[in-house]
Amino acid sequence: MTVAPMTCFEVHVTGRLPQGVTEAINTRLGKISTCQMPNSTVLNGSVADQAALRALLDLIWDTGGSVLLVDRFDRAGRGLHHSGYAGGGEGHARLDPSACGGG
Numbered sequence: 001m002t003v004a005p006m007t008c009f010e011v012h013v014t015g016r017l018p019q020g021v022t023e024a025i026n027t028r029l030g031k032i033s034t035c036q037m038p039n040s041t042v043l044n045g046s047v048a049d050q051a052a053l054r055a056l057l058d059l060i061w062d063t064g065g066s067v068l069l070v071d072r073f074d075r076a077g078r079g080l081h082h083s084g085y086a087g088g089g090e091g092h093a094r095l096d097p098s099a100c101g102g103g
């Protein structure tokens with residue numbers, strides 16, 4: 001049996017996600033790194049498949065969050081798919097986890 005590799009992602013959301021939302025994300029999908037910026041939140045981690053990524057986006061949307069950008073990449077950091085929302089995707093560079101005090 002072959003196990004499918006996890007999909008790495010980074011999601012940029014407008015505003016700050018409430019702590020309850022980030023706890024729900026971690027409970028349902030496993031450990032996801034969250035970086036609260038002054039006017040946005042950046043989430044990154046790994047999910048099993050597209051359905052799990054959609055579940056993450058649904059949690060954000062269900063709480064009134066607005067997704068600016070979804071970026072999917074391989075373990076080496078190479079972009080596989082890049083989808084900007086609301087003009088947020090142009091000229092995007094992946095956030096360095098150290099910018100949030102860790103990975």
